Amino acid sequence: MATVLLLGATSDMAVAMARTMAAKGYDIQLAARNSDRLKPLQGDITVRYGVNCTAHEFDATAFATHHDFYYSLTPKPDIVICVFGYMSDNDAACKNWDEASKMINSNYTGAVSILNIVGEDFAERKSGTIVGISSVAGVRGRQSNYIYGSAKAGFTAYLSGLRNKMYHCGVHVVSVLPGFVDTKMTAGLNLPPLLTANTQQVADTVEKAIRKKQNIVYVKWFWKWIMTIIKNIPENVFKKKKL
Amino acid sequence: MAQKTISNWGNYPVMQSDEHCFSFDDQVQKIMEQSEYFIPRGNGRCYGDASLSKETINTLKYDNVISFDTKEGIFECQSGITLDKILEIIVPKGWFLPVTPGTKFITVGGAVGSDVHGKNHHVDGSFSNHIVEMELVLANGSIMVCSPEIHTDLFEATCGGMGLTGLITRVKFRLKKIETSYIKQKQIKAENLDEIIRLFDEYKNSTYSVAWIDCLKKGEHFGRSILILGEHATLSELPEKLKADPLKLPPKKSIPFPFNLPSWVLNSFTVKLFNFLYYGKNFKKEINNVVSYEPFFYPLDAILNWNRGYGKKGFVQYQFVLPLQAKQGLIEILHRISDKGLGSFLAVLKVFGKQESLISFPKEGYTLALDFPVRDGLFDFLDELDQVVLQYGGRLYMSKDARMKPDVLKAGYPRLEEFKRIIHQYNPKGKIRSVQSDRLELTT
Numbered sequence: 263m264a265t266v267l268l269l270g271a272t273s274d275m276a277v278a279m280a281r282t283m284a285a286k287g288y289d290i291q292l293a294a295r296n297s298d299r300l301k302p303l304q305g306d307i308t309v310r311y312g313v314n315c316t317a318h319e320f321d322a323t324a325f326a327t328h329h330d331f332y333y334s335l336t337p338k339p340d341i342v343i344c345v346f347g348y349m350s351d352n353d354a355a356c357k358n359w360d361e362a363s364k365m366i367n368s369n370y371t372g373a374v375s376i377l378n379i380v381g382e383d384f385a386e387r388k389s390g391t392i393v394g395i396s397s398v399a400g401v402r403g404r405q406s407n408y409i410y411g412s413a414k415a416g417f418t419a420y421l422s423g424l425r426n427k428m429y430h431c432g433v434h435v436v437s438v439l440p441g442f443v444d445t446k447m448t449a450g451l452n453l454p455p456l457l458t459a460n461t462q463q464v465a466d467t468v469e470k471a472i473r474k475k476q477n478i479v480y481v482k483w484f485w486k487w488i489m490t491i492i493k494n495i496p497e498n499v500f501k502k503k504k505l
Numbered sequence: 506m507a508q509k510t511i512s513n514w515g516n517y518p519v520m521q522s523d524e525h526c527f528s529f530d531d532q533v534q535k536i537m538e539q540s541e542y543f544i545p546r547g548n549g550r551c552y553g554d555a556s557l558s559k560e561t562i563n564t565l566k567y568d569n570v571i572s573f574d575t576k577e578g579i580f581e582c583q584s585g586i587t588l589d590k591i592l593e594i595i596v597p598k599g600w601f602l603p604v605t606p607g608t609k610f611i612t613v614g615g616a617v618g619s620d621v622h623g624k625n626h627h628v629d630g631s632f633s634n635h636i637v638e639m640e641l642v643l644a645n646g647s648i649m650v651c652s653p654e655i656h657t658d659l660f661e662a663t664c665g666g667m668g669l670t671g672l673i674t675r676v677k678f679r680l681k682k683i684e685t686s687y688i689k690q691k692q693i694k695a696e697n698l699d700e701i702i703r704l705f706d707e708y709k710n711s712t713y714s715v716a717w718i719d720c721l722k723k724g725e726h727f728g729r730s731i732l733i734l735g736e737h738a739t740l741s742e743l744p745e746k747l748k749a750d751p752l753k754l755p756p757k758k759s760i761p762f763p764f765n766l767p768s769w770v771l772n773s774f775t776v777k778l779f780n781f782l783y784y785g786k787n788f789k790k791e792i793n794n795v796v797s798y799e800p801f802f803y804p805l806d807a808i809l810n811w812n813r814g815y816g817k818k819g820f821v822q823y824q825f826v827l828p829l830q831a832k833q834g835l836i837e838i839l840h841r842i843s844d845k846g847l848g849s850f851l852a853v854l855k856v857f858g859k860q861e862s863l864i865s866f867p868k869e870g871y872t873l874a875l876d877f878p879v880r881d882g883l884f885d886f887l888d889e890l891d892q893v894v895l896q897y898g899g900r901l902y903m904s905k906d907a908r909m910k911p912d913v914l915k916a917g918y919p920r921l922e923e924f925k926r927i928i929h930q931y932n933p934k935g936k937i938r939s940v941q942s943d944r945l946e947l948t949t
Binding site for chain 2: 272274277298299302303305306309310446449450451452
């Protein structure tokens with residue numbers, strides 16, 4: 263059976279995706295910075311679904327290690343899902359470069375670094391699927407969230423270009439823009455329940471997008487329309503809003 | 506951490522709470538240390554205020570399976586996994602939960618904290634009867650393993666102890682072997698209370714038994730009921746078409762209840778109408794059939810958020826147990842309920858088997874559970890019922906409770922002082938406490 267690699271596997275979304283893909287019979291490779299934290303999930307997936315599941319140390323911002331990390335994996339994955347990301351307070355990040363660069367490096371630079379390596383390999387094998395979990399925050403920069411948003415915007419553009427290139431090698435690329443999701447990352451925010459997805463809905467969306475070779479997917483359908491509206495507000499109006 | 510508006514299944518009471526979540530072992534102690542005081546919380550399916558507190562530690566994201574011995578039927582998991590997920594894993598391998606309450610949407614931690622019982626209590630006892638061992642993080646941050654053999658005091662006070670001894674992290678328990686995922690069901694109509702009591706006795710060897718009872722009916726049909734009995738169907742008992750996949754999981758389907766019904770919808774007329782229809786749907790005196798485990802054990806789970814049917818003000822569920830010899834008490838309580846006209850759609854009657862435990866609810870006798878929508882005057886009425894329950898030597902179930910007075914708890918649970926002593930030993934500063942434990946003076 264095919265193997266799925268999850269990058270950033272300690273996140274709530276990744277846990278749901280790992281279980282959803284394992285339930286479909288895929289072998290699972292879990293990768294995260296703190297691989298000790300992956301051990302219980304690794305056991306869980308093995309017991310629940312009877313598939314092979316391994317845990318690997320992977321630091322998205324340690325770019326120099328990415329090549330060795332990827333080439334140490336056996337077997338090579340057939341599907342790579344890039345879930346990792348980091349969000350913190352925008353105002354704090356404006357005053358503190360370490361915070362800002364952490365957001366940029368987790369959400370953009372790190373993803374480019376590892377997916378370049380994955381992309382090369384998949385292109386050579388002429389098969390595979392790459393999934394990037396980006397964000398609706400990347401559709402248009404807003405004053406409350408533009409450092410995170412701009413990193414995700416970069417990532418979304420990267421995925422779009424990668425999809426274009428990889429299409430010609432038989433490799434599929436999925437961009438996921440989840441909208442609000444109830445996770446540890448958003449635990450401190452008061453999210454509107456109607457607009458907020460749970461991690462299982464994200465996982466189901468991703469599984470379907472892989473199966474049906476969809477290109478750009480939102481988790482809750484109305485996010486597409488919300489973002490279309492937000493994208494089309496004239497800049498002269500938009501800049502005066504407190505968003 | 507996030508300020509959230511939370512309530513349990515009865516939607517009464519509602520409060521603001523700082524909710525902490527965790528997924529990893531290394532986070533638990535840190536969260537506990539930073540908290541001023543808290544109560545562990547699972548899926549919020551107790552009915553009243555037992556898992557409400559100024560701060561809560563939610564276990565739902567701590568839900569890994571640790572091991573599953575498919576030969577011996579021993580299952581070990583983290584405390585936040587819910588029973589519906591466990592069933593999906595164990596049923597296809599030929600195992601079932603040893604004890605299950607009427608909803609599968611509760612966590613294992615909650616099952617232990619409430620020491621839940623099911624339709625097989627008279628045969629298999631409550632959930633704690635099947636625990637091999639469990640692990641807790643105590644109020645001081647230390648980790649302790651307990652079982653019926655080691656740290657017995659902690660074990661006993663944790664089973665049914667409403668989360669007050671510590672945060673349960675890991676539970677290992679025994680499962681029940683099954684040949685098929687189906688139940689051989691028998692339903693028998695009883696014309697009145699005497700008949701249903703006689704039927705319970707006649708079918709006491711049946712593995713599963715429970716009765717739905719009409720609390721509003723007066724006169725010669727006072728206490729009319731439908732007795733529902735069940736056995737796990739063996740392979741040979743299945744109809745041919747089901748034999749190909751005997752351990753099949755039921756399809757996942759549920760109907761959401763999207764909004765709160767206005768409170769006036771539930772009145773004695775609509776409840777009587779519902780009861781008439783429910784009783785009348787069984788034309789024959791006796792019905793025998795084979796059904797999936799899902800409709801047998803979890804009929805209400807098919808309607809997500811059915812609790813909204815009681816309106817925005819919420820409801821309380823009242824569940825008591827009376828000793829077997831106190832049939833007169835049961836009659837008296839049923840009369841009071843029917844006179845008051847405050848009944849619920851479903852009242853459930855069951856006979857418990859023998860159980861001796863420190864603080865768990867079940868003990869031998871009749872247990873009746875029914876819902877009351879929150880209205881003016883309800884709590885005074887329930888205080889009166891409490892006195893009848895106590896007078897006949899009964900007690901109330903803390904998992905359902907949102908309003909009992911501390912004296913009622915004390916009078917119903919003879920070993921309460923011992924329970925309190927153990928709580929104070931493991932949780933000396935009341936670091937772990939709930940709205941309920943303060944109300945019942947267990948942690949104040």
